[in-house]
Every structure is written in C-alpha cells, then in structure tokens.
Amino acid sequence: MIKGKVIKNYNGYYYIDLDLPESLVECRRRGKLKQKILVGDEVEITVLDNHTGVIEQLLPRRNEIRRPGLANIDQMVVIMAAQSPAPNRFLVDKMLMTCEYAGIHPHLCLNKCDLDRTIAVAYRDFYESCGYKTLIVSAQTGEGMDELLSLLPHKMTAFAGPSGVGKSSLLSRILGRNDLTIGCVSSKIQRGRHTTRHSEIMKLDYKTYVVDTPGFSSLEFEHLDPKELFCLFPDMIPYFGNCRFSSCLHRTEPDCSVTRAVAEGKIKKERYETYCKVLTTILERKR
C-alpha cells in the first residue's frame, strides 16, 4: 500500500496525491471503510493501474474543520482587508478563536494595504502584540507577497476571511507564481458567488498545499464549556489560574487575576471585551 493525501472529493471519487511526479490517483473507497473521508486526509491506497486505485485505510487526523470539511490543516491565514470591507476586530478575534479551538495555528493577513496603510499597521501592531504573526499585503500591487509565500513551504495552508477581502486575488497571485504539478487550475477559484463550493487543495510544490475555505466563518461557541473559553485566548492564558475562586469566569468575581491584568494593561481591553461578549452568549444559550 502507498500513502497519499486526499486533495479533492468529487462525485464519490477521491483524488489522491502521492507526492511523486505525475502521481494523481483517482480512487474509490473500500466498502468496509466506514469513516468519513475529508479533503486533506492522509490515506493508504492500493494502486490498480496507472491512475486509479482504492482507499484502504484512513490515517489519524491532526485536526479538522466542519464547514467546509477539511482535515490536517497546518496553518490558517485569516485574511481581512484594510478597507472595503472595513476590518472588524470582533470578527478577527472570533476567527482566531475558531482556529485555536480546532487546534490550527492561525496567522493574520491584512490585504488591500494600498487602500489604507494606517489601519493595516494598527491591526498588525495590535495582533502582533497578542502573539499572532500579522502580514500586510496587497494582492493588487504585490506588496508583502514574498513574506506570505515564505510561510507556505512544506505545509498545508488554508485561507479564510469574509467575502470581498481578496482571498481569490491572493490565491491567484500565489498560484500564478508557481507551477502547479497537478491538474488544478487557478480559474477554479474564480467561481461565482452562488455556485456550490467544494474544497479543493492546490499543490504548489513538494508537500506544499494551499486551500481556500469558502464558508469558513467563526464557530458558534454555544457548545463550549464557559470555563474552556479562556484557552482560546493565548495572550490571556499567562494571567489565568490565580483567581480566588476556582470557578471564576473573570467578570465580576472578587480577587480575579484576569481582571487585575486587564486593569494593569497586561491584557488588552479589546481582547478581554471579546472574551466577555462571547462568554455572555454562551451563558445565555445554556439557560
């Protein structure tokens, strides 16, 4: 059996990249294999002839997201625009939290810096000080593209962001700079707004993949235990654990190490506000 990666799932066929030259194999799955297979999954296959085969086994997943279904994402680039549409800190926070929840390492990318550099720099300074790598780019002028490209080798990188921020434009630039070794063309990412979108991984180079995540938005956090919410804010974690009450949710409780850190400016007020806002939603839904 040979190991490969599912890069596309279409009409019951799985397209497996074996990471060899010219090695895209069209596979069916073995009937007894009951688990759902996602794009991004690592599998073991039997090759039947030149380019067809059978998936025999699903290998363990490192992480997964549901909408769209994708597995084994090494990093997520959360894209916002510096302008049109205007960025929104609460939305950025929620997307970062969604990545943290899924166990995916996020970076932030401010596109359209040609339209408003001041906003882009303000976002970068803010999120870099929260510990997130933040890039300033322009798909239009090409500024910052080298730094973005330097993040990609030997990883599977997913791109997410609200509509209109320039995901397709950035991906086209990324793909245009590289030879695609398998039959995926960049026109595939220029689909219309209302067509059915399925995730398809595009291969840039050896072990280097990019994937758009249409429909990936922030998680609804209603199923999260209120006590776990804190773990989704890596910048706040160092101040956690010294509260008087072990049940502390860090709002109005006395002698709380988190609210103290906010008052001392060690935790950013805006991040703490996101925490409180999401916590309120979780608590209301639990009622």
Ligand SMILES: Nc1nc2c(ncn2[C@@H]2O[C@H](COP(=O)(O)OP(=O)(O)OP(=O)(O)O)[C@@H](O)[C@H]2O)c(=O)[nH]1
């Ligand atoms: N000024 C400027 N415009 C840009 C830039 N990147 C993208 N745009 C424009 O922004 C608009 C939206 O870009 P898309 O690449 O379609 O955005 P998207 O995020 O893929 O949008 P959806 O397909 O709706 O998810 C287009 O008109 C692009 O030409 C940029 O860096 N600067």
Ligand SMILES: [Zn+2]
């Ligand atoms: Zn507390």
